[in-house]
Structures are given as structure tokens and as C-alpha cells.
Amino acid sequence: MKFTFDVWCLLVFTHIRSANYELSTVSSTPCLRRLFIPNRLAAKQTGITFGTLFYLLTVIASLLRTGLFVGLVGLLASCFNSRPQPVFPFTPVTQTYSVAQLQTDFRLMRRALEEAHPGLYRYHPRDSVSQWFDAAYAQLTKPMTELQFRRVIEPVVDRIGCGHTDLYASKSFTAYRKKHPLRPFPVDVAVLNDRLYVRENRSTDSTIQRGSEILAIDGHPAQPLLNQFYRYISSDGYNQTFKSYVLNTGSFGSYYALVCGIDSAARRLTFRDTTGTIRTLTFRTRPDKLPPRLDSLDKRNVPASSPRKKPKPDKAPDEQRQFWLSERDSSVAVMKVSSFSGFGQRLFFRQSFEAIAANKAIKTLIIDLRGNLGGNSGTSLRLASYLIDKPFQAYTQVDAPVRNVSFNRYLGWKFWRFWLRNFFTRRTPEGTYRRTGTTSPIKPIRHGGFRGRVFLLINGGTFSAASIFASLVKHNSADRVTVVGRETGGGAYGCNAFTSPYLTLPQTGVQLRLPLYKIVLAIPGQDQGHGVLPDVPVAYTVPAILSGQDLDIEKVYELLR
Missing domain, CATH: 3.90.226.10 (2-enoyl-CoA Hydratase; Chain A, domain 1)
Structure with a gap:
């Protein structure tokens, strides 16, 4: 007996319907979840079964064979537009994690470092490193966002003294920031001898001179602020030149957001200009005149590219x-x-x-x-x-x-x-x-x-x-x-x-x-x-x-x- 394509589809469709496989089942299986449902909330709200999908494929094949492409488009539109689209109550930036979740991740990170890191005690004794871990763990007493969690654990990672050991944002956080980039920093900052200078003016105030020293940003004195940034940049041993190099390659605004808040944008800067005059300015940014650099919290100047992004092509x-x-x-x-x-x-x-x-x-x-x-x-x-x-x-x-x-x-x-x-x-x-x-x-x-x-x-x-x-x-x-x-x-x-x-x-x-x-x-x-x-x-x-x-x-x- 010779079976046609439609007969085979009908048999398989009947088997799948009887088994009653739903995408909610798929969402509980990791390997299938990655293939079909990137978000569990979306799976629950769609409610489409495997049988329905296979039936749609059968209809599509028949339509393509008969040339009824317009009918295919109408069918798909009616199927996927008939249900309300999922509404997400949070973003990867605002989502909070429970204390238990934060502690679970911290314990795994600590176990991995203590078990497999080859230079964890290269520059510091074991008891000192253990004290850093204990002190950071003690701070996990309330729900936190991903960024708040990173503020707690990144200084510990930095103190290890390994430039190849660093933390990066989650994939969802990175994807969200690509669609919602950071506000541009008002000036390009040059770090020299632990001081901050204006390298380029991005603001609407044309009186800001290149070479002016930045004394404070939104009331934060420049020197303590710079020291805060250094706590989030890993380097080998006690080295400081790598930290300033990172900040000088377009990442100053990223670290400002990491330390002061994801939506922070410097509105008030205190300068000492080239004549020695000190003044405080409040202004808006001017991205149309000088496009902001495409830096973000997940971008680091490190030897290897981040796993959250497709690797960039090698330099020419x-x-x-x-x-x-x-x-x-x-x-x-x-x-x-x-x-x-x-x-x-x-x-x-x-x-x-x-x-x-x-x-x-x-x-x-x-x-x-x-x-x-x-x-x-x-x-x-x-x-x-x-x-x-x-x-x-x-x-x-x-x-x-x-x-x-x-x-x-x-x-x-x-x-x-x-x-x-x-x-x-x-x-x-x-x-x-x-x-x-x-x-x-x-x-x-x-x-x-x-x-x-x-x-x-x-x-x-x-x-x-x-x-x-x-x-x-x-x-x-x-x-x-x-x-x-x-x-x-x-x-x-x-x-x-x-x-x-x-x-x-x-x-x-x-x-x-x-x-x-x-x-x-x-x-x-x-x-x-x-x-x-x-x-x-x-x-x-x-x-x-x-x-x-x-x-x-x-x-x-x-x-x-």
C-alpha cells in the first residue's frame, strides 16, 4: 500500500493528539525548552499543543502544493492573533531575586572559585579570601536586582588579583540593554594620574573646555568615585594601569551606571577649567552632535569576548x-x-x-x-x-x-x-x-x-x-x-x-x-x-x-x- 504525504501527516497527527503533548510539557524539559519556548510565561499564555502545530504544518504543505498562499497567511494570522500577547510585569533590569536565589548563586560561585581557580591564593592568604567571601555573603539579606547583586560580588572577584576572572551580565540583561541603551555620558572622560579630565564635550553647553578637570559628578567627588570604579575592574595582582586603561577606552559611563544606578545620567558636573576657574554646570546631553560610544555594562576590555554576544570579527x-x-x-x-x-x-x-x-x-x-x-x-x-x-x-x-x-x-x-x-x-x-x-x-x-x-x-x-x-x-x-x-x-x-x-x-x-x-x-x-x-x-x-x-x-x- 502506498501512502501519500497527507496520509502520513494524518497518522502522525493522530498519534500526537492522542499523546496530548503540550508546550507546557516542553517547557519542563530543558533541551526542548531552548528549542521551542524561550520564556515559560509565554508558554503558559499561548497554550498551543504539538498536535496543533503539526496540523498547521500539514495545512501549510497542502496550501503550498495548491498555491493557496494567501489562505496560508490568513490562517496563521487568525491563529496567532486570536490570543492576547503576554504582558511582562518586569524587565531584566528591574526583576528582583529572593534571598534564597542570591545565596544559591553565591554559594555556587564560591565553590567554583575555591575548587577550580588556579590562582585564588596567588596574592592573598586563604583566610583573607575566606573573610571576603563571608562578608559578601552576609550582605545578601534582602531581595536584589541583578545589578545590585553584582555590586556585592564584583568587588570580591576583583580582590582576587586575576585579570582573567570577571563577572558579566546575564543574557537577558544584555539583550534588554541593547534595546534600551544607557543614557550617553555628557563628556568623554580621560583618566590620568587618578584624576578625571574632559577629553570631548558631548553636552549642550559649548563653554566646557577640553582639558578641564572634573572635580565632582552629581555631588560625588571625583577621587572617591574613581576608587569605586576600580573596585569593579579586575586586574593581575596589585596592578592599577589596566584599570585606568579600561576607563580610557570608552567605558567610563558604563561604570558610572554600575556604581550609581543603571539609569543614572550625570546632570551636574563641577569643573576646574584651564584658567583655574571652578564652576558647576547642569545640562542636557547632546547625542545628535557626538554619538555616544556603544559601551554597556556587559562590555569589558578583556582578552576574551563575552559569551552573551556573537563574537565580533577580528580586526582587519x-x-x-x-x-x-x-x-x-x-x-x-x-x-x-x-x-x-x-x-x-x-x-x-x-x-x-x-x-x-x-x-x-x-x-x-x-x-x-x-x-x-x-x-x-x-x-x-x-x-x-x-x-x-x-x-x-x-x-x-x-x-x-x-x-x-x-x-x-x-x-x-x-x-x-x-x-x-x-x-x-x-x-x-x-x-x-x-x-x-x-x-x-x-x-x-x-x-x-x-x-x-x-x-x-x-x-x-x-x-x-x-x-x-x-x-x-x-x-x-x-x-x-x-x-x-x-x-x-x-x-x-x-x-x-x-x-x-x-x-x-x-x-x-x-x-x-x-x-x-x-x-x-x-x-x-x-x-x-x-x-x-x-x-x-x-x-x-x-x-x-x-x-x-x-x-x-x-x-x-x-x-x-
Whole structure:
């Protein structure tokens, strides 16, 4: 007997109707809920059954076969418009969570950090860290919004001293803020020497001068306010340059909202202008003249992108890496490396050093690592092998405290972590789990390597793999390498990274970035909790920032004279 398509549909439809599968049943099954019902409230109010859906599909197929497309549209419109649309009494910004929910998420976060974080006690003793956790937990005595909850736990995460460990907004919070962006901050703020200055004026008051010092915002003195911001920005060890770098890259308004309220918009600023006159202004913002930067509370300047967003495409090659010969000095070549992520990096290095080898006049190489937030550590070591003239060891350990975690269901990157822990780790005598091959010596590149003078340009945005590169090159080629600029944001003796998945707290949806490996560099000395320090420090001034002067490169040419 030959069954037609309509007969098959009728049989399956009858079976599904008899089983009485409803979408409310689907909503209780996690894997099906993600496919069909993104919100449980919507499922209860629609009340559409599986049988109804299959029946609709059958009718659609018949209409398409007969060409009655208009009838199809009418049917769908009558079906989905016949019921009232769900009305949500709250938003992800205003939704509150019970004390029990907050405590549940906090306990999971603490358990994850104490169980799996490789550097939780790297800079602070165990009893101090436990006291921080206990003090924060004691504050969870009343229902809170997600933002209020983050205000409680983020300072604890920051005190760990790990720039790869940070908190991010939930997916629902992020989606809501995309549709309802933050109010634009009235001025672009430059942070310099723990002071705030106006870099650009966004307000309707044209008398505000660029370079004016901001003394207070809505009555909050600038210095205590800045210290509050720093409590929500994680960095390696005791480093401060990374914190100011983050605020200088368009995130000042985001942290103001985090500290002072999600809908806060500075209406009253107290300035000291360039003549020394102090005045307080109240004004409206002017987004039509200067569009606000697209920063939000979920955006952070960290080495990895947030899991709540689709990953942004890599920078274009001409932005990510550049190589050119200096027009001021024919013996100088300049290499700009903005990131160690992306494709084509090794090819770029090879071609650049081949160009240097072909030009016998080049005696000096300037490598600009400012704002390089890291990326692939293997790529950074490849670049180091062009500069170091002897075999060198990069790491003494890349160790995880555990192989398997008890909170695996809440932790991302499951397949990648499974692959690494089962095929690329080995147990050490100390009981940790070391990534294989990471402590082996690295051979220098003999043919095509550069043996001339090298200047490294660094700042607070030199982080993670970029900071590792700067530290290794400085210590292994100290006689030829000079570091110029400001302390790197990444640790000089290592960090916690290699694999950093995201832990989703089940009640609030807040996400914790959790590095799994402790990296210790093979360099002499003791870890003091700071980044790579420059051999030649360069201090910027407000006029230099406003005029766009590059004082670091100017210092290099001054040293070459």
C-alpha cells in the first residue's frame, strides 16, 4: 500500500493528539525548552499543543502544493492573533531575586572559585579570601536586582588579583540593554594620574573646555568615585594601569551606571577649567552632535569576548598588525601588533623579518604592544623566538588544580575542556594537572631572526599573552631590549588563563569568567604582583592626550640620538 504525504501527516497527527503533548510539557524539559519556548510565561499564555502545530504544518504543505498562499497567511494570522500577547510585569533590569536565589548563586560561585581557580591564593592568604567571601555573603539579606547583586560580588572577584576572572551580565540583561541603551555620558572622560579630565564635550553647553578637570559628578567627588570604579575592574595582582586603561577606552559611563544606578545620567558636573576657574554646570546631553560610544555594562576590555554576544570579527589585518620603515630614520623599522589573535600572524612575522633581513640598513626594531590585550600565547612565543638568540623556556608550570569539576553542568566549553583534560594534561607529583609540552625549551629562529636593538612600547593595555611576550623578551635579551612606556596590565611573572570558560549562575544568569590554569613564567625573581615595568618610563600630560601626541615613540627617537 502506498501512502501519500497527507496520509502520513494524518497518522502522525493522530498519534500526537492522542499523546496530548503540550508546550507546557516542553517547557519542563530543558533541551526542548531552548528549542521551542524561550520564556515559560509565554508558554503558559499561548497554550498551543504539538498536535496543533503539526496540523498547521500539514495545512501549510497542502496550501503550498495548491498555491493557496494567501489562505496560508490568513490562517496563521487568525491563529496567532486570536490570543492576547503576554504582558511582562518586569524587565531584566528591574526583576528582583529572593534571598534564597542570591545565596544559591553565591554559594555556587564560591565553590567554583575555591575548587577550580588556579590562582585564588596567588596574592592573598586563604583566610583573607575566606573573610571576603563571608562578608559578601552576609550582605545578601534582602531581595536584589541583578545589578545590585553584582555590586556585592564584583568587588570580591576583583580582590582576587586575576585579570582573567570577571563577572558579566546575564543574557537577558544584555539583550534588554541593547534595546534600551544607557543614557550617553555628557563628556568623554580621560583618566590620568587618578584624576578625571574632559577629553570631548558631548553636552549642550559649548563653554566646557577640553582639558578641564572634573572635580565632582552629581555631588560625588571625583577621587572617591574613581576608587569605586576600580573596585569593579579586575586586574593581575596589585596592578592599577589596566584599570585606568579600561576607563580610557570608552567605558567610563558604563561604570558610572554600575556604581550609581543603571539609569543614572550625570546632570551636574563641577569643573576646574584651564584658567583655574571652578564652576558647576547642569545640562542636557547632546547625542545628535557626538554619538555616544556603544559601551554597556556587559562590555569589558578583556582578552576574551563575552559569551552573551556573537563574537565580533577580528580586526582587519592593517589594524591588527602593521610593519613599516621609519621615515625619520632609515635604520629603524616599526612593527605594530595590536593582538595575538586571528589568522595570518605567523606569516606576517616571517614576512616582516624577511624584509628586515633584506634591508641591511635596519639596525633597530620598534615593537608596539600598546593596547594589545593578548590572544594566542603560542603566537606570542613565536614572535619571541625571532628576537631571543638562544633556546629559552617560557613556563615552569601551566597547572590546573583539578582535572574534573563538580559544577560541570554550569560551565561552558565542555567539549574543549574534555579534550584538554583527557589528552593534553598529566598529573604532577604535587597533585596538579599540567598541560603537556608547555614547559619544553623553545628554539630560536636562526635564519631570519633579528639580533639588532629592540624597543618594546607598552602600557596598561598590554595584557595576557602580550605581557608574557614582553616579560620573556626583556629577561632573555636584556642587553639588546629596552622597554619604554608604562607598566603592563598583565602580570610580569604570569597569570591565570590558557582556558577560561564561563560559569553561568543558574538563578540570576550572571556569568563568571573562570580561568583554569595557573601560568608561571620561567624568569628569575619573585612575583611581586605587578606587571612588566619599563626601563624608560614615559608620563603623559593632558595637553599631549588632547593633541594626540605619541610621547612613547618620541622617547625612542630621543634615545637613538
